[in-house]
Amino acid sequence: MIGPSDRIQKLINEQYKSLDDAHTRLSEIWVNDILFSFGWITTLLLTVVPWIVWFIFRKKESSTRLMVGGLWAMLISSWLDYVGVTLGLWRYYNKLIPLIPDYIAWDFALMPVTIVFFLQIKPQVSPIIKGQHF
Incomplete structure (x- = not known):
């Protein structure tokens, strides 16, 4: 039995x-x-270009603070994305590499770099106001 x-x-x-x-x-x-389709190339560029732009325009004296903010943005956005994909709420169709999550361009490049730029450009503005404009 x-x-x-x-x-x-x-x-x-x-x-x-x-x-x-x-x-x-x-x-x-x-x-x-x-692989090598227009969508794949776009995803690759959306993953690499934001970090290059940030590296060029970042405030060097605030790099550590900004990177910590970017790390938190990565963790939160990737967790929320994972939940959404797992629950079938949305899908991504242009996977950069088959062994990593589909949403890497959004959660590990676009989202954190955007938030880091907001922190850098307007550090005195309330986070609530920044969140409403995003």
């Missing part, structure tokens, strides 16, 4: 097999249809 833990392990293994099969199919789609 199969005990409860054996049944649970079997169910979980079946789901992992299903996830592995889906990931294999998505990787094939990425190689054949997404």
Whole structure:
């Protein structure tokens, strides 16, 4: 007789097999249809260019403070994005690299760099007012 833990392990293994099969199919789609497409190149640029622009225009004496703010923006936005994608509320169709989250351009480049620029340009403005304009 199969005990409860054996049944649970079997169910979980079946789901992992299903996830592995889906990931294999998505990787094939990425190689054949997404890699080097216009959307892929755009995602690459949206991931790299904001950091280059920030590096050029940042206030060097405030770099540490700004990077901490950017890190918090990355953590919060990536967690919220993960929840949204997991719940099926939205999807991203131009994956930069198949092994990393789809939303890397938004959560690890655009969002933190935008917030860091807001912190740098108008440090005296209330965060609530900055949030309303964003």
